[in-house]
Amino acid sequence: MAEAALPSNVAEIYEPSLFGTYSKKIGMWLFLLSDSLTFGALLYAYSYGRISISNWPTPFHSGSIVNATIMTAFLLTSSLTMVLAVNASALGNEKRRVLFLLATMACGAGFIILHGKEWSHLISEGLRLPIFPAVPHQEVASEFADVSKTVPQFAATFFTLTGMHMLHVTLGVVYLGVIALRRKFIPILFACWLVAWLATPSYSPFHYAAHVLLIAALVCSLIMWLKPKIYDAADVEVAGLYWHFVDLVWMFIFPLVYIMSTKIV
Amino acid sequence: MEDASQLAIEGRVAEQHRHHSVTPFFWVWGVLLVLTAIEVYLGYQNMEPKRMLSILMCLSIVKAALIIGYFMHMKYEVSRMKYLTMCSLVFCLAMMMVFFPDAFRIIYLGVR
Numbered sequence: 490m491a492e493a494a495l496p497s498n499v500a501e502i503y504e505p506s507l508f509g510t511y512s513k514k515i516g517m518w519l520f521l522l523s524d525s526l527t528f529g530a531l532l533y534a535y536s537y538g539r540i541s542i543s544n545w546p547t548p549f550h551s552g553s554i555v556n557a558t559i560m561t562a563f564l565l566t567s568s569l570t571m572v573l574a575v576n577a578s579a580l581g582n583e584k585r586r587v588l589f590l591l592a593t594m595a596c597g598a599g600f601i602i603l604h605g606k607e608w609s610h611l612i613s614e615g616l617r618l619p620i621f622p623a624v625p626h627q628e629v630a631s632e633f634a635d636v637s638k639t640v641p642q643f644a645a646t647f648f649t650l651t652g653m654h655m656l657h658v659t660l661g662v663v664y665l666g667v668i669a670l671r672r673k674f675i676p677i678l679f680a681c682w683l684v685a686w687l688a689t690p691s692y693s694p695f696h697y698a699a700h701v702l703l704i705a706a707l708v709c710s711l712i713m714w715l716k717p718k719i720y721d722a723a724d725v726e727v728a729g730l731y732w733h734f735v736d737l738v739w740m741f742i743f744p745l746v747y748i749m750s751t752k753i754v
Numbered sequence: 755m756e757d758a759s760q761l762a763i764e765g766r767v768a769e770q771h772r773h774h775s776v777t778p779f780f781w782v783w784g785v786l787l788v789l790t791a792i793e794v795y796l797g798y799q800n801m802e803p804k805r806m807l808s809i810l811m812c813l814s815i816v817k818a819a820l821i822i823g824y825f826m827h828m829k830y831e832v833s834r835m836k837y838l839t840m841c842s843l844v845f846c847l848a849m850m851m852v853f854f855p856d857a858f859r860i861i862y863l864g865v866r
Contacts, residue, residue, distance in 0.1 A: 509832035518835075522843055529847045533854075541857040554797060561790050568825050569783040576776055726827075733825045740817045743790075744810035748797040 517727045521734045524657075528738045531653060532745060535646040539749065546636045546643050547750045548616070553607060557747040560603045561739065564658075567596030568736045571665075571729045578725040586725065590669035593732065597662040604655050605695055608648075612694070618648050622692040647746060654742055656701065657735050663705045668720045668728045672713055678706040774830070782824045789813050 508515055539545050549557070574589035613624065615634030637644050666674040685699035793813055796806060823829040828836055 508835040508838075510835065515835075518839055522839060525843060526846055529850055533850045537853055537857045540854065541860040554794060558790065558794050562787065565783060565786050565790070568821065569779060572779045572825050573776060576774065730826055733821055736825070737818055737821045740786075740821065741814050744793050744814055745807075748793050748810060749803065749807060751797040 511723060513723055513727050514730070517730045521730060524734065525738070528650075528653070528741075531646070531650045532741055535650055535745060538640075538642040538646055539745075542640055542642060544640060545750075546640055548611075548633060548636060548643075549747050549750050553610075554747060554751055556603055556607050557743060560600050560607075561743050563596045563600045563603070564736045564739050567593045567600070568733055570596065571732045575722075575726050575729045578722040581722075587669050590665050590725070594662050594665050594669070597658055597665070597732075601655060601658055601662070604651065604658075608651075609693065609695075616644050616647075618644055621694050624692050650742060650746065654735070654738055657738070659701060660705065661732050661735050663702075663709065664728055664731060667709050667713070668724055671720070672717075675706055675710050675713070678702060678709065682706060778824060782820050786817055786820060789817050 506512075506515075570589045570592040574586050574593060577585035577589055611633060612621065616637055617624075617633075663674075663678065666678065670677070682699055682702035685702060686696065689696040689699065793810060796809060799806075801809075822840075828840075
């Protein structure tokens with residue numbers, strides 16, 4: 490290990506980092522900057538539709554808003570537990586680090602489940618994309634069926650934006666699972682894939698989206714087989730940056746997509 | 755030995771984290787929850803969309819600044835890191851606004 494040969498004053502011997510931090514963290518920041526442009530483009534596309542289409546739907550009744558508010562609270566709380574995990578990791582408290590990482594994952598999983606519930610509700614009400622499998626015995630006269638026909642941009646931008654974010658949250662939970670539990674997380678991930686795949690009906694988009702977990706499990710297995718290592722405080726901090734970014738993006742999606750489309754009765 | 759210098763920097767950053775109190779993080783979390791509650795309240799006020807959008811975006815920017823500054827530790831980074839990352843991000847996002855006049859054009863002129 491490199492630490493064994495490390496002189497105590499090594500930071501003074503070498504030229505200081507240009508950005509005052511280690512390269513792993515700078516790499517993550519660069520990734521997040523590029524990813525924020527992806528979300529920026531999606532948010533702008535949604536806003537463009539919101540401005541230019543006069544009969545833009547406002548379909549979110551109070552149930553959806555309450556659901557989205559709880560989702561927001563889950564993400565904000567997960568950010569707090571994540572920052573506590575980073576702190577525990579810096580203090581060398583292994584038990585608290587794992588505990589807070591698991592708490593963060595639990596909040597993230599809660600967010601995904603609620604979001605999945607919301608999507609399933611909207612799809613069952615008739616809001617859908619042409620690529621979604623047909624729902625058997627669906628009531629065609631529901632309010633969202635009209636929305637999908639008259640303003641198809643709403644469903645397209647809504648599902649793309651929130652789906653992209655849900656994918657990021659899912660991958661974030663996987664990332665934290667690997668950091669917290671390392672190899673022990675792989676069988677859990679395979680089990681989650683099986684449950685998600687078998688428990689969802691074949692007409693649900695989640696039946697197919699569950700394969701993201703399978704791909705993630707295979708990729709994580711490969712990474713841990715090729716480069717086994719013990720994740721340190723720096724790895725937890727870098728994972729934390731990714732997690733906070735996911736939270737940050739939701740802070741724009743929530744008001745723009747949900748609050749701006751609240752149905753006031 | 756490049757790894758050694760990286761490890762030393764990582765150690766120094768971890769040392770900075772050890773000196774940070776966790777109390778501000780709880781405050782930030784509380785403020786973020788309050789701002790979210792305000793957003794939900796505004797959602798039920800029958801407000802003109804443009805005005806509501808302006809207020810909501812201002813609140814979102816405040817929330818984003820709190821998350822980046824405290825949770826993502828940008829507040830504790832060196833100035834070079836702060837300004838280079840944030841200025842480039844704001845510039846790129848602002849450039850995307852070039853499409854908005856076109857969206858307004860559709861409203862005022864109609865689609866032919």
